[in-house]
Amino acid sequence: MTDDEPSADLGSGWGDIRHKREEIKENLTESDLEKQVELVLQETETIWLLDMPGVCVSAENEEADSIRERNQRYIELSKSRAGNDRYVEKGMNTFNEPYKFKTIQTQRVTYSDAGVMATNWDMYDTYAAEEDAKKGSTDEEEEDHEGTISRPISETKTGSGEETTRDRARLASARSKSSGRATLESRGTMVSSTAGTESLFTSKDTGVTAVYPDAAGSTEESILQSDRLKKDLFFMERVVNLNSYQSKQASFRGFSTVEDIDKEKSEAVGGQISVADMGPNLDRLWSYNCPLTKGRNVSCLSWNSHNQDLIAVGYGQYDFTRQKPGLVCCWSLKNPEYPERTYTFSEGVTALDFSKANPNLLVVGLYNGGVAIFNVRSTTDEPIIDNFSSPGKHTAPIWQLHWIEKERGSGEERAEVLVSVSTDGRITQWSIRKGFESYDLMKLKRLPTRMQGSKNKEKKGEAFISRHAGGFCVDFQKHDTNIYLAGTEEGHIHKCSCSYNEQYLESYNGHAGPVYKVLWSPFVPDLFLSCSADWSIRMWHQDQISPILSFFSSTKSVFDICWSPRSSVVFACVNEAAVEVWDLSVSTLDPVIVYTPVSGARLTSVTFAMNSECLLVGDSEGQVTVYQLRCMAPYPDKQAEELQKVISASLATQLKRPNAFENSSVDSNMSQEFFD
Incomplete structure (x- = not known):
């Protein structure tokens, strides 16, 4: 077949075929109107989906002539298409390229910002430099290059109108410059940088800091460190x-x-x-921890009385062979990720407490017996007062600190003092009114142990190695701060008075191990709780030397306890593996909540939130976890009566049992006292 012969494989002519669509009228019902109708958009002969607009070129462009010539050749080629056997309309399969959006049909348009600032002095110096270059004045070229005024006004040529105009412009520019600088100095503050020519300007009206162009690069570091x-x-x-x-x-x-x-x-x-x-349970909300606290043991917690969203956490090891540098972090509810204040120590932190009269004062007790007081309003890591070089410093770790208000003199004036208890057997009072003075309220002494001899006769125990008993905890009565309780390492709890430092008012025996915490009830002034290493929690009445109730829930040492600030029958405790919440109105035998963290860390401290239904628990890995108490029993209306009712019912149940008190330390007279 030659090019002049028509092709035998001509198009089928499907484009010439036309079909008439029959119009069928449908009767729509209400159900048809609620149906979803899908519409599919397809291309037609006059409407197509892919729109590629033409490209226009300016007639002044260099390529305009070549484009006109190419367009003319295309027009002539299109004219010769009609009736030419070389052109055949034929359909074929092509690759379907992915659709393009209008936003990506063209190349990306890039933008660049450029700016320059020219002052009256810059324009004047540039003009003066050009004029001086034409005249060939060498001296004036050097002065203009330095950016100074080329000639004083007195040296202008009186006969030249051009020089007179230039001098007038120079004088006006100098006046505007001086007045502008005076305005800036009156409304703001000019601070010169170390380079001498770089400066910052801060407006007093708006508080916005502006950087001059010549100082922008060199002041970046100073801004970042401001x-x-x-x-x-x-x-x-x-x-x-x-x-x-x-x-x-x-x-x-x-x-x-x-x-x-x-x-x-x-x-x-x-x-x-x-x-x-599900009943009473705990819901974990978040944890107070950061890289600074990782791997540190949480030793103590203390809430701020003024800002109840602020809690101070002390980090320190208990074991002598595993000591680490101490740390105190003040955490706020507004930032759970990082503490508001941090204070570092060479020794571990074992106790701390916020002042009630001055909430900005935080006292910290250390493992080496030191006491330091910080002002949390300041960001410096230095105590405002300490006893590191004081002769009254403790010689052993301080395990608890308390701010208390006591009467000063014979009048009604009360002053806040600090009380500390240490393993060296001293309970010391500190006063910050005149320096950091101290004196001992009590020196804890060991009590002689009695052993059963033949025929139920008691005989004396072994001789003491030391006469002093190590103190682990102390708590003052809320209604009478002159009376306080002290828990010792040998398991005794002593009731003491600030007026007597030679003997105890009473001694309570019941624990077989060190007493880690003792707390007066916030609702019933005669009751207090204690926890010990003998796996037990005991409730006491100050008029009875034996515990009235004992709680055993595990075979682990109980490190910390805390009364609920909202319910007289609820308290929480932590042992090595779990946190427990007791509700005595529900049961006096088992806790209502036993929660074991999945982290496996040893739990060390616990406290109730002051303004929320939450519980905070510290562990040996440096985390203080916040748990929400859910589905707890409603709070009683009469707090003191409810607690006494629970204790009376429990004691009455024990009295009905035969031989109930053979191995128990409960006094039967106590039950009758509560009933009366």
Whole structure:
């Protein structure tokens, strides 16, 4: 076949075929109107999906002539297509390329910002330099190069109008420059940098800091190290964390979140077990920890009385062979990721407490017997007063510190003093009114042990190696700060008075190991709790030398206990493996909540939140975890009566049992006293 002969494989002519569509009228019902109708868009002969607009070239472009010539050849070629046997319309399969959006049909347009600032002095110097270069004045060229005024006004040529105009412009520019600088100095503060020519300007009206162009590069480092920037970043970090912990902190405040409401609805509809059906439980919210606290043992916790969202945490090891540098962190609810204040020590921190009269004062007790007081309003890591070189310093670790108010003199004026207890057997009072003076309230002495001899006769025990007993804890009565309790290493609890430092008012025997914590009840002034290494928690009445109730829930040492600030019958404790919450109105035999953390760390301290239904637990890995108490029994209306009612019922049950007190230290007279 030659090129002149027509091709035998001509197009089928499908484009010439036309079909007439029959129009069928449909009767739509209400159900048809509610149906979903799918519409598919397809290309037609006049409407197509891919739109590629033409490219226009300016007629003044260098390639305009070649483009006109190419377009003319294409027009002539299109004219010769009609009736030419060389052109055949034929369909074929092509590769379907991915669709392109309008935003990616063209190359990316790049932008670049450029700016320059020219002052009156710059324009004048440039003009003066060009004029002087034309005249060939060497002296004036050097002066203009340095950026100074080329000639004083008195040296201008009187006969030249051009020089007179230039001098007038120079005088006006100098006046405007001096007046502008005076205005800046009156409304703001000019601070010169180390380079001499670099400066910052801060406006007093707006507080905005401006950097002159010649100082922008060199002052970048000074801006990054400025206190203002650190303060702004401090608040920005708070804002970001508040946004991240919004749902958790809403639960901490007792607010219902959207997630909780949706979960309750789904449980009610789906028939699942709701949270209320699970009984009392703990819900983990978050943990106070950071790289500084990793691997450190949480030794003590203390809430601030003024800002109840602020808690101080002390980190220190208990064992002598595993000592690490101490650390104190002040954590705030506004930033759970990093502490507000940090204080470092060469010795481990074993005790701390916020002042009630001056909430900005934080006292810290160390493993070497030192006591330091910090002002948390200041960001410096230095105590305002300490006893590191004082002759009254403790010679052993301090295990507890207390700020108490005592009467000063014979009048009604009261002053706040500090009391510390240490393993060296001393309970010491510190006063910061005149230096850091101290004197001993009590020197704890060991009590003689009695052993059973033949025919039920008692005989004396072994001789003492030391006459002093190590003190582990102390707590003052809320209504009478002159009376306090002291727990010792040998397992005794002594009731003491600040007025007598030679003998105990009473001694309570019941524990067989060191007493780690003793606490007066916040609702019943005559009752107190104690926990010990003998795996037990005991409740005492100050008029009875034997415990009235004993709680045994595990075979682990109980390190810490805490009364609930809202219910007289609720308290919490921690042992090595679990945290327990007791509700005496529900049971006096078993805790209502036993929670074992999955981390496996040893639990060391516990405290109730002051303004929330939450519990804070510290462990040996440096974490203070916040748990929400859920589904607890409602609080009693009459707190003191409810606790006495529970104790009376428990004692009455024990009295009905035969031989109930053969191996128990409960006094039967105590039950009758509560009934009366």
